[in-house]
């Protein structure tokens with residue numbers, strides 16, 4: 001089970017390394033290159049999804065599942081990004097926003113499909129933090145991120161998410177964010193919740209990855225940096241697993 005392995009690692013003070021594949025940014029012909037890089041670096045989890053992707057998720061998931069044993073987890077930006085072939089799904093509720101479709105509407109629409117698919121559904125409180133530049137997730141979700149200096153709002157939002165029963169809390173600066181989630185905010189949220197804390201968005205250097213780990217992130221998500229340089233995977237994994 002994906003959630004229980006994240007919880008196990010978190011409870012023993014270990015970090016989880018998740019790599020995000022956005023099928024829009026990886027032309028299908030590059031898939032062999034991606035698979036080779038993934039097999040060699042072997043992250044703990046592969047997330048598949050993005051803000052805009054349409055129709056390609058299932059094909060990418062299938063190829064990944066046919067070629068490797070690393071758990072493949074959907075990270076859906078929309079209802080068009082579901083696949084019964086994945087191992088699990090981050091069932092994201094965008095709790096920093098006030099868009100009812102992303103709080104409950106899409107969940108109602110997808111619940112029957114998910115129930116019959118049998119994939120592991122992982123209830124996740126998704127919190128968007130201002131990342132220094134407009135991100136696709138902000139535009140596509142039509143929600144306002146929490147300002148990066150409003151730590152107390154992020155903490156209260158994460159606490160509310162946990163109280164609502166979310167099994168994971170995800171602090172997201174947005175893919176390609178200029179500024180990642182501030183360390184002070186990561187630490188404050190971590191101190192106030194019991195469930196594992198995911199952090200992603202703009203973690204594109206070893207120093208930023210290390211800082212997020214030091215601050216208290218339990219799961220580190222890297223997408224863009226790896227898309228630019230697959231060699232970074234090994235380096236980031238070493239840092240994340242050194243904790």
Ligand code: 1GP
Pocket residue numbers: 020172173174175176177199200201202203204221222223224225
């Ligand atoms: C975005 O948190 C993820 O949803 C990853 O962000 O692409 O900036 O690494 P990056």
